[in-house]
Amino acid sequence: MKTLYTSQQLHDGVSAMAKKIGDCYEDRQLTIVGVLTGSLVLVADLIRLLDLPMRVGVIAASSYRGATTTRGELSVNDELMLDIRGRDVLLVDDIFDTGHTLVKVMEKMREYEPTSLRSAVLLRKHGRQEVDAAPDFVAFDIPDEFVVGYGLDYEDMYRNLPFLGALEEADLAAHAQQASEQMA
Numbered sequence: 667m668k669t670l671y672t673s674q675q676l677h678d679g680v681s682a683m684a685k686k687i688g689d690c691y692e693d694r695q696l697t698i699v700g701v702l703t704g705s706l707v708l709v710a711d712l713i714r715l716l717d718l719p720m721r722v723g724v725i726a727a728s729s730y731r732g733a734t735t736t737r738g739e740l741s742v743n744d745e746l747m748l749d750i751r752g753r754d755v756l757l758v759d760d761i762f763d764t765g766h767t768l769v770k771v772m773e774k775m776r777e778y779e780p781t782s783l784r785s786a787v788l789l790r791k792h793g794r795q796e797v798d799a800a801p802d803f804v805a806f807d808i809p810d811e812f813v814v815g816y817g818l819d820y821e822d823m824y825r826n827l828p829f830l831g832a833l834e835e836a837d838l839a840a841h842a843q844q845a846s847e848q849m850a
Contacts, residue, residue: 667831670808676816676830679805680708680788684715687756687786687803695719697753697780701771702726702746704760707817707825708788708805712758723748725757727771740766742774755780760817761789762804765797772799789813789830806830812838821845 671679696718700709702725713722726743757775762768768785775783786803793810808830814820815827820841824831833841 667814667833667837669829670811670813670832671806671816671830673828676788676805676828677711680711681715683786683803683805684712687712688716688718690784690803691718691754691756693718694754695721697721697723697748697750697755699747699750699755699757699775700724701757701759701767702728703825704817704819705758705788708760709758712786721748721753725771725775727767740770742771744774747775747778750775750778750780753780754782755784756803757783757785759785759787759801761791761813762787762801763791763794765795765799768801769797769799788816789818 696716698709698713698720700706700722709722713720723746725747728741755775757768757772759768768787772783772785784802787801788805790801790804790807791810792807811832812820813830813832814824815830817825818830819825820833823841
């Protein structure tokens with residue numbers, strides 16, 4: 667796999683995004699809601715960079731299942747989410763691809779009547795947007811490639827990579843071969 671961003675580049679980009687978020691919210695209390703599971707690494711780094719009073723929670727949303735690189739039906743589970751009524755809320759997700767996840771999760775969160783609701787993503791993928799929406803804060807713009815690392819996965823693997831990599835066809839084929847050998 668090829669490296670798109672090193673761990674230092676990721677740190678620098680997330681730090682720059684954290685500065686913009688901090689400037690936006692100043693000293694107001696912020697409720698950060700991370701979209702499971704891909705945003706966990708980003709949320710962990712982001713909250714350590716923000717010098718704001720904050721609450722942190724999660725919401726589950728998923729549209730990828732098994733060995734696929736294409737979106738399926740999106741499901742949202744808000745059972746783990748904090749009470750956000752009357753609060754300034756920042757939804758944090760790993761990637762803005764087609765935009766369907768961000769739009770649907772934000773629609774769900776608006777039902778709980780936050781005072782304000784903004785979004786932040788690690789990555790915005792070019793050429794894939796299918797919605798009339800955009801994240802408020804973006805750390806990196808990337809080409810249309812299947813990326814892993816820094817919380818992003820392929821079949822629940824690679825989330826732990828300290829860099830952001832792009833899987834190539836040979837990587838996907840090797841992964842499929844390993845999976846079939848393990849099942850045999």
